[in-house]
Amino acid sequence: MKNNIKQLRKSEGLRQEDMAKILGVSRQTIIAIENDKYNPTLELAMKIARLLQLHVEEIFHFRRLKISDSIYSNHLIRNDGEFSGSWKLSF
Numbered sequence: 001m002k003n004n005i006k007q008l009r010k011s012e013g014l015r016q017e018d019m020a021k022i023l024g025v026s027r028q029t030i031i032a033i034e035n036d037k038y039n040p041t042l043e044l045a046m047k048i049a050r051l052l053q054l055h056v057e058e059i060f061h062f063r064r065l066k067i068s069d070s071i072y073s074n075h076l077i078r079n080d081g082e083f084s085g086s087w088k089l090s091f
């Protein structure tokens with residue numbers, strides 16, 4: 001999951017150490033999140049958002065999924081518009 005924490009943190013004048021201490025995590029955790037090596041828990045993501053006074057969606061960005069990119073299967077659409085069949089998701 002992509003994020004812009006590093007830029008936001010710097011714009012607030014926070015060092016990694018400061019942010020880690022406020023959030024109750026290690027500096028290594030902040031580094032890993034900033035470098036897209038670790039996805040924070042929902043609780044931590046919400047704490048980061050609260051600290052930066054932003055919505056979680058303004059900080060973390062998912063790659064938009066396209067059906068053609070992510071679903072491979074024998075799928076059928078029934079008359080009522082519901083999907084049936086087997087699905088295999090790939091991310």
